[in-house]
Amino acid sequence: MRPALYVGLYLLFVLSFKSEGASIISLTLNKQPTNLTVNEGVNVTLRCEVDGYPLPGIKLLTNSKVLNEEKYSTVAEYTLTAAGCLDTGQYTCNANNSISSCDKTVVLDVICSPRLDGRVQFIKTYSAAVNSTVTMEMSVIANPKVRSFKWYKLTDGKHKIFQARSSVHAASDVSYEGKLTLIGIQKEDFGIYQVVVSNSVTRDLVENITLTQERGGITQDTPTDKNQETETEDSHVTTIVAVVIGVVILLSLFIGGAIVYYKKKREKNEALITLDERHPGKQTQTHHCSVFDDETVLNGVYKQ
Structure with missing residues (x-):
């Protein structure tokens, strides 16, 4: 009788645990179940609690990058130490078991002042020839978004604004590119240019870029007097040969x-x-x- 008793107790134990698909109970940022906005430098903890039977696997991700993964668990956490501007974005919790899978997402906003984007090389000096064309560029990160890149030509302590020739391009949620294009450069265009980047919330970014005169070279697609001189020289050579x-x-x-x-x-x-x-x-x-x-x-x- 004892074996039969053991089998009965085992079946009762198994039947008492009904299979259940994976589900997310909560996904929080610093214990808040909604999107979170913080200043840069603050620690942020992402926590996901799940349920399901068999016990689910849990993944915490941002932009398809896995931050943390737990197997056969009901909770997973990940902490951003001193969150920075580039940590702004969506954070997702994925829970799955043999029955089902589910996802939940929250958004983290990290407020930061404009600064140079370290992922992109910053060129501080450009060179160009007279009558040529040059485009000076600067890449920054900021949140909220950059409102403007203001370009100034520094001349005898005075500022000459070039807003009409500048442009702003958003490369991502927090990345921006500012460009200033000069066409038909003259000698007075050479010198130091100052760029002021503002996102209207925090302090501005100010950087200087120098434009120098190129010696013995011109841009390939720009017609110049040098080309005309070359044509004249060729004509003279032809006459002499004849x-x-x-x-x-x-x-x-x-x-x-x-x-x-x-x-x-x-x-x-x-x-x-x-x-x-x-x-x-x-x-x-x-x-x-x-x-x-x-x-x-x-x-x-x-x-x-």
């Missing part, structure tokens, strides 16, 4: 004509010498041969 070729051709013709002339003259002189040898008694007048052709000389001077 003149040299013309001179060479004239010299060739002159030299060729002279060679032909002296060759014919030598042949005439050789013909006269041959005739003198054949008629030694005859007096010839060779000093007049240059003005007659061969037929005149032979028929007039040597004809018997």
